[in-house]
Amino acid sequence: MQNELLLMMPGPVPMPERVRNAMSRQAINHRGKEFGGVYADCVRVLKALFGTENDLFVLSGSGTAGMEAAIANVGLDQTIVSLVNGKFGERLAEISGRYGTSVAIESEWGHPYDLEVLAEALENGAGIVTMVHNETSAGILNPAAEVGRLARKHDALFVMDGITSIGGEHVACDEWGADIAIVGSQKCLAAPAGLSAVSVSERAWERLSEKRPYYLDLKAYRKAGSKDPMETPYTPAVPLFFAFREACLIAEEEGIENRIARHRKLADAVRAAAKEWGLPLLPVSDNLHSPSNTVTAIQYPDGVSDGDLRGSLKKMGIEIAGGQDRLKGKIFRIGTMGATGPSEVLATVAAVQGTLKRLGYSFDGDGVSAATEVLV
Structure with a gap:
């Protein structure tokens, strides 16, 4: 590949x-x-x-x-x-x-x-x-x-x-x-x-x-x-x-339950990274609604544009999704579905983290370490 x-x-x-x-x-x-x-x-x-x-x-x-x-x-x-x-x-x-x-x-x-x-x-x-x-x-x-x-x-x-x-x-x-x-x-x-x-x-x-x-x-x-x-x-x-x-x-x-568990674990890793970056997820959860395990929607921080983040990642060989319609420019979305595994998720998390810093967004946490802790 x-x-x-x-x-x-x-x-x-x-x-x-x-x-x-x-x-x-x-x-x-x-x-x-x-x-x-x-x-x-x-x-x-x-x-x-x-x-x-x-x-x-x-x-x-x-x-x-x-x-x-x-x-x-x-x-x-x-x-x-x-x-x-x-x-x-x-x-x-x-x-x-x-x-x-x-x-x-x-x-x-x-x-x-x-x-x-x-x-x-x-x-x-x-x-x-x-x-x-x-x-x-x-x-x-x-x-x-x-x-x-x-x-x-x-x-x-x-x-x-x-x-x-x-x-x-x-x-x-x-x-x-x-x-x-x-x-x-x-x-x-x-x-x-x-x-x-x-x-x-x-x-x-x-x-x-x-x-x-x-x-x-x-x-x-x-x-x-x-x-x-x-x-x-x-x-x-x-x-x-x-x-x-x-x-x-x-x-x-793979087995249905194993497949579901894998998707959930990968999404948990992305969510853990987002928390370390200080970026809220888009979905509002309650006792009936929860964040998806096949895609994580993360809100952009002030000063970081959709084109800059996703454009930079694409130059590195990774494509993530932006927001659609009324959410365009407000969120970016990382998929964790299909045949995706820990290596793809960690590569993506590392690329996002490095790009956020390069674009001037500062945070104290380490999303890569947080994601790794979930995946090991």
Whole structure:
């Protein structure tokens, strides 16, 4: 990987060699037994990572395609309540407005949801609730179990964006009552961008919209997926499936609990460094909301610009993320997802620490030592 940029972002992330090599093989018949086996391997591992026994399908389309599939298949002419405390919650609300009546319950980005307002909206007849489990734009982990409980209490469907949590955070879709859940390939699973996976509960099947999209019709995916060998209804991105299968097998070999623990430890190390630098995290925690374990959002100190910090790191071969939209220039984000390990985190922490000092920000602590203490 010499001369390659180290991506320490909340996706895309560095891909293991096995994953990269899987894309270089010859094409195969995507209606044959071999592809069916590839697809079946993906589904088997993903169901464990989702924490579900529901139907699950892999779509040739990014996480946003998965989001749109979720809404478009059940949301036509429905009142859809979207919980928004970051960029991707906002995106779900925007997609919802294309198909039904969108009601956004907004908090400041990185701040907790107001679940009392959600309960009121559900009491007034909303039929669908959407939420982003892990809002990477603000580095906050949102309370899926509590939102699912409220949705089920009022007989509403619960659509959960797990695009950046599944494979890196504890996820229990069936236990939480997530009727439709989504993951993206290039996030915690460390596969190439361009695929998403969607799980669908029996409750969601019972409430399918009569008019559904053509390419993203989940009923068509269910029919094709029930064949032996498994198929997709339309031509899949076969090289990406090869890579995704390898990424899933790597996750299976590591073990789900080990994988979750690794992500948490890496994030703890970044948080420990930020504390030594005297820089607050963006997300506001309470007893239901906590900082993400797949990305850490850190507030900039006065006098340090986004361009200077991230630009300097990129010259050193490390790319971290900045803030999006209204958070642009206010935060920087360090990803700890996918195949990332202690060496990548320590290299990033050291580069950030040195750059902050060079840019004139003074602090007494040693973030590198603090991160090392967490990782050893």
